[in-house]
Amino acid sequence: MLYNSGNLMTEPPRPARPPVIQPQRIQILTNFKLPDVSFWQDDPTTAPGINFFKMASQTRGVIIRAGQGNYADRVFKTSWKNARAAGLLRGSYWFYDSRVNPKRQAEKWVEILGDDTGEMEMWGDFEENYGGPYGGWRNWFDFMERIKVLLPEKKLGVYTGYYYFQENAAGVRYFAQYPLWIAWYNPTEPLVPSVWEDWTYWQFTSNGDGALFGVESQDIDLNYFNGSESDFLARYNAETAQTTLIANFNGTLVEYRRVS
Numbered sequence: 001m002l003y004n005s006g007n008l009m010t011e012p013p014r015p016a017r018p019p020v021i022q023p024q025r026i027q028i029l030t031n032f033k034l035p036d037v038s039f040w041q042d043d044p045t046t047a048p049g050i051n052f053f054k055m056a057s058q059t060r061g062v063i064i065r066a067g068q069g070n071y072a073d074r075v076f077k078t079s080w081k082n083a084r085a086a087g088l089l090r091g092s093y094w095f096y097d098s099r100v101n102p103k104r105q106a107e108k109w110v111e112i113l114g115d116d117t118g119e120m121e122m123w124g125d126f127e128e129n130y131g132g133p134y135g136g137w138r139n140w141f142d143f144m145e146r147i148k149v150l151l152p153e154k155k156l157g158v159y160t161g162y163y164y165f166q167e168n169a170a171g172v173r174y175f176a177q178y179p180l181w182i183a184w185y186n187p188t189e190p191l192v193p194s195v196w197e198d199w200t201y202w203q204f205t206s207n208g209d210g211a212l213f214g215v216e217s218q219d220i221d222l223n224y225f226n227g228s229e230s231d232f233l234a235r236y237n238a239e240t241a242q243t244t245l246i247a248n249f250n251g252t253l254v255e256y257r258r259v260s
Contacts, residue, residue, distance in 0.1 A: 031224040032232045035208060036093065038065035041215035042075045050079055052086035054214030060233065061089040061120060063181075063201075063223070069097035070104060072112045080116065089236050091120030093159055099132030102139045106146035119236050121157040122147065123181055127164055137169035144178070157181055157200065162191040171195065181223070200226055 035055070042049050055062060062083055065073045073079075076092075083090050094109045096102070109122070124147075126140055147156060159181040169175065172195065179200035184190030190202050201223045208222035225232045233240055 030228070032060075032227065032229040033222055033224055034059045034061040034063070034232075035213050035215075036063040036065070036203070036221045036223060037079065037215060039073050039075045041210065041217045041220060042079075043216040044074075046216060048216070049075065050082065050216065051214030052079070052082045052088060055083075056086040056088050058213055059088070060229065060238070061091070061225075061236075063091040063093055063120065063123065066092040066094050066109055066112050068095035069100040070108055072108070076112065080118075084116075089120055089233075089238055090118040091123060091157075092118055093123035093125045095125045095128065096140065096143060097128060097132065098130050098135035098139070100134065102134055102143035103146040106143050106150065110147065110150045117151060117154050119238070121155045121179060122151075123157045123159045124178075125159040126168075127159070127161060127183070135168075137172050137175075140169070141174060155179075159183070159203075160193075162193060165193045169193075198226060202226070 037050060052062070064076060064079050064083060066076050067073050080090065080092070092109075092113065094105065096105065113122075124140065124144055144156060147154070157179040158175055161183045170193070176195040180192065180196045180198075181201040181203065182190045182192065182199045183203045185203075185205060190199060192199055203221055203223045206219060206221050208220040210217045210220040213220050227235075230240060
């Protein structure tokens with residue numbers, strides 16, 4: 001049963017009780033992995049920047065920070081172009097800032113992307129506690145709806161943390177229409193806010209091996225996709241790359257494959 005609260009469908013109030021959650025399982029190491037990056041992964045004092053070709057030797061996708069509030073991430077344009085050149089599937093995210101009007105933030109994001117909106121979803125990142133006048137889920141709603149008006153065919157998603165969402169938007173079923181990218185730094189599968197059935201991406205660490213993925217920072221955020229590499233590629237209608245390779249070691253042919 002739902003009721004109408006300010007023209008948005010939400011779950012009715014319930015007696016206080018522990019959250020109902022799915023049984024937790026140990027993380028699935030065979031799940032497909034991919035990083036997310038921002039200006040933090042680029043050293044401005046060095047010329048090379050992020051090596052997306054090296055990243056592409058480890059994964060097939062990346063999610064790139066487009067900006068925050070009313071400004072673009074300082075390396076987004078370069079990262080966006082270079083990730084595409086490396087053959088990576090690309091998603092973008094926007095760090096929502098409660099100090100800036102939500103519709104203006106949405107418009108800035110769309111302006112920055114231009115005609116190239118990427119192959120993956122655009123992710124609204126809801127995690128801040130700046131205490132600005134545009135905080136709360138009703139402003140998140142305005143932000144997402146403005147993007148839908150500007151890019152009606154583009155798929156969107158929501159990035160958040162379990163406890164943050166429960167504190168700020170518990171039971172607001174509007175957000176269930178979007179896939180969930182959940183932040184959960186724990187060796188068991190994440191708790192999922194009740195409005196979603198499951199997670200699509202799980203950010204499981206901020207301490208990944210930066211050098212392995214071609215970035216200039218020591219650490220990098222890593223994420224599980226809720227499925228295999230083939231599931232990931234099918235989601236975005238991408239071709240399967242050859243993962244089984246042949247190497248010649250002193251006249252002996254050895255077959256090996258990249259693992260995610």
